[in-house]
Amino acid sequence: MADPDKAAMDVLRVRRMVFGGVYPLYVAKAERKGRTKDEVDAIISWLTGYDAEGLARRVADGTDFETFFGEAPRPNPNAERITGVVCGVRVEEVADPVLRQVRRLDKLVNELAKGKAMEKILRT
Secondary structure (H helix, E strand, O other), X not given: OOOHHHHHXXXXXXXXXXXXXXXXXXXXXXXXXXXXXXXXXXXXXXXXXXXXXXXXXXXXXXXXXXXXXXXXXXXXXXXXXXXXXXXXXXXHHOOOHHHHHHHHHHHHHHHHHOOOXXXXXXXX
């Protein structure tokens, strides 16, 4: 049986992770597979509503994931359409709202790295 205290600590750890520390990993993953930083930025913009300036500011200022998603200018209502498995966990079943958004972003970046068309990634 899973330890509820450990699970709560894991959620807290992810909520407190610095977005700017993870962002270069998203870009590197995409670029290794022949995709671009601009495509990663388009995905993040679609999910959160951050424009290029706002995203750059969040990458640079030490914002954690909780703040990054909590202060997103225009969270996309179509984000609910992001389903599937990331790291063995069904995205749509993640209870914590911040962790669910992190998993959604992970899922979108994974789809990009796997060569999926932007139209399909952005659920258009």
